[in-house]
Amino acid sequence: MRNTLVVLLFLFAAAFGTAQTEDDPVAWSHEVSKISDTEYELIFTGIILKDWHVYSQYTADGGSLPSELTYDKAGEHYELIGATTESKTTIEFSDVFEVDETFFSDIAVFTQKIKLLQPDVDRIDVNLFYQVCKEVCFTKEYDFNISLSGATVVLEQKEVDVASKSLSDAMVLDLKNKELLTNGVEGGSNKGSGLWTIFVLGFLGGLIALLTPCVFPMIPLTVSFFTKQSKTKSKGIANAVLYGFFIVVIYFLLSLPFHLFDSIDSQILNTIATNIWLNVFFFLIFVFFAFSFFGYYELTLPSSWANKMDTASTKAGGVIGIFFMAVTLAIVSFSCTGPILGGLLGSTALAEGDVATNLSAGMLGFGVALALPFALFALFPAWLNSLPKSGGWMTTVKVVLGFLELALAFKFLSNADLVGDWGFLKREIFVGIWIVIFILMALYLFGIIRFPHDDPKKKLPLARFIGGLLSVVFAIYLTLGVVNVVNLKLFGFLPPDFYTIAKKENDCPLGINCFKDFEAGVAYAKQENKPILLDFTGWACVNCRKMEENVWSEPDVFPLINEDYVLISLYVDDRKKLPKELQFDFEYDSGKVKTIETIGQKWGTFQTLNFNAASQPFYVLLSPDMEVLNTAIQYVDKDTYKNWLEEGLVHYNELSN
Structure with a gap:
């Protein structure tokens, strides 16, 4: 019945649809279906103008904005039964954002069951936040004011005081030539964080x-088992290949729960990059992993699990038995693979795009690499003779991984320090910690310091000596960077160069004279008669640091930013509170009121309101009179960015003349 109603609504809108326009391409309506005296089904239907798209609640992070339904007084007047479901969606890869986007075409239907907690409740208020796109994207909101009995709903308008209205009005820019922004955002997510790179x-x-010592000795034993226990050579090869296939499947399946979390809340994993306490938690976990690799304790799953899997593989035999053998390998090798998998999770959390999808790609790559030797050595058993013997070198590999895990741990602590504005892990201290870590790693590789599981001292192998030299060279490179002899470039892992103990003329990237307040920056641009480079950034934004390190610092780009533009950098994840007199209630066109309390809330709302964007880095070129000078741009290479800046200057000079 409900599907029939939806189709009728769609046909009616297609024939007589006057509610939609190019400026407002979705016509929304709602329906209430009574299930029992206390349970109801709420149905929200949007008829979408041809060629436009509305994005799913679960579209990948890093692309267009997901739809978000907010149920007022849920948990107080009523409770939600399950998650909000959706009608049919389409998934397509976005060349702009380099993520798979999920969206509705023609019609969007959201359905939510509720159960009343107070029997006298008749009014349900639901706010829908959504983005609708064709060549241009609009960020919209729609309020559903629902009477369960069908009575007329009388709306109560929340009063916004005069001071809030004044501050709200200042948030809206009177942009000229705004259609230039609708030509598409150049760039997008860093290609280095694409799925193939994660794989x-x-x-x-x-x-x-x-x-590692948990896995390496298993290779010849397992291959020999399959090739010798099978009746024919081809059967042994097939079993070994099947064993490898199951290893890949098992590690891929380990990523699926993260997709479940992401479907419950599309932001739950991506908040890792800016949530203070999650970053602190990851710091502690990585330190814990590091010391397990150093040999002070072992990370193991219950031995009963491995015993049960081993017994199951023996009893089952055949394909099922081989599957349980693969599960047994995953369990017994956990003390070595667990910390590496933890590092993989941390790396995908720092990368751009959908974290769960990134993790699946990474786990698939991990499983393929782990499975490959079992298949290859079954096909070419003579290669087993060329394998190095198990020994102390495997312990060395574990300890080196421990040092790398420890270095990565401090990246998470740095994120927490930056976002929380704690001020204790400044750039020099962060780099100094890394210098100490890599010097200690060099001393270990040279045999000067030792850990619990190390073998008795022997002649230093050439590989360890070379590894120690590389660690020393890297430590020297870091030291030269601290004293400003070289320009440190470490893929955006370091804190910003202005986040320093040393006294700086300003706290802007590369020492550029920048403004962190939009109004102050515009006033200066008018005074100097220069165009504006508007930089939406974040303290914990890795790609923002990469742009500053690898693009802004280039000799043919830096002078353009430093001399020809006025840089305004707005940090959308800044958690510092605005002064009380500057905190205000912002009222959207829909009547929804949002309280702006922090600097980040202000600039995040400012970005979405004026530029229909929510990702960083995000760059816009403006004249002091708010003329848009070029398309918006995100993470791009040096030449593209340089040309973009120069085109903006040409346009600005044409306006001036």
């Missing part, structure tokens, strides 16, 4: 895991 990183992690 390769996972594959490398799997190769490293192969060299």
